[in-house]
Amino acid sequence: MITEARFRVVLKDMMKKLPLSEINVLGLCERCGCHRQTFYYHYQDIYDLLAEIFLHEELPELDAAQDGLGVMLGLRDYVVENYSFLVASFDSAARELTEDFLKGKAENKFIALWAKPDKPIGLRKEGARHVAKMMARLLVEEFCTHFRDPKGNKEKLYRKTRPTIVDLDHYVFPALVEMCKKEEAR
Numbered sequence: 001m002i003t004e005a006r007f008r009v010v011l012k013d014m015m016k017k018l019p020l021s022e023i024n025v026l027g028l029c030e031r032c033g034c035h036r037q038t039f040y041y042h043y044q045d046i047y048d049l050l051a052e053i054f055l056h057e058e059l060p061e062l063d064a065a066q067d068g069l070g071v072m073l074g075l076r077d078y079v080v081e082n083y084s085f086l087v088a089s090f091d092s093a094a095r096e097l098t099e100d101f102l103k104g105k106a107e108n109k110f111i112a113l114w115a116k117p118d119k120p121i122g123l124r125k126e127g128a129r130h131v132a133k134m135m136a137r138l139l140v141e142e143f144c145t146h147f148r149d150p151k152g153n154k155e156k157l158y159r160k161t162r163p164t165i166v167d168l169d170h171y172v173f174p175a176l177v178e179m180c181k182k183e184e185a186r
Contacts, residue, residue: 006034007043007049008056011023011028016084018088020094028049059078062078071106072165072169075102076158079102080158083154086143086147087147090148098147107132107133110131110136111132114128114132135172138168139165142165143157
């Protein structure tokens with residue numbers, strides 16, 4: 001395994017058990033079996049490594065989604081599977097990085113689905129992008145609400161987000177599309 005990948009795997013594993021504030025470069029390097037100089041050759045600090053984790057993170061459930069509901073459920077499944085890591089990241093100084101990562105993944109997949117001519121939602125590309133941005137923001141805010149809950153856990157998030165996701169798909173999405181259609185007609 002290449003050094004950068006080893007650092008990513010070990011940090012993500014450590015964050016499942018510890019808050020990011022309790023992880024230091026020395027401890028990370030000991031777990032990776034390398035020197036601090038090796039870490040600093042690749043990264044400026046722990047947050048730089050965390051950003052790289054998000055940059056390289058793959059979400060197969062999301063990639064396989066064929067519609068908006070599939071995107072939301074796929075992202076929810078990723079969040080549940082990586083709950084401890086995401087909460088540790090969210091609770092640290094990397095809160096915005098965590099939110100931006102989740103929003104970006106959802107928004108990009110929504111755009112890929114809705115801004116194509118072969119799968120139209122009845123909007124021009126810019127309208128589809130606006131709907132994608134709003135849907136991603138609402139979805140991720142729901143996850144962040146659970147991240148902020150001191151009594152939260154992945155089972156609770158899984159259970160409580162299902163009705164919200166269904167409402168986003170059945171009510172909010174059509175309303176946003178209709179609103180954008182009216183705006184485009186002006």
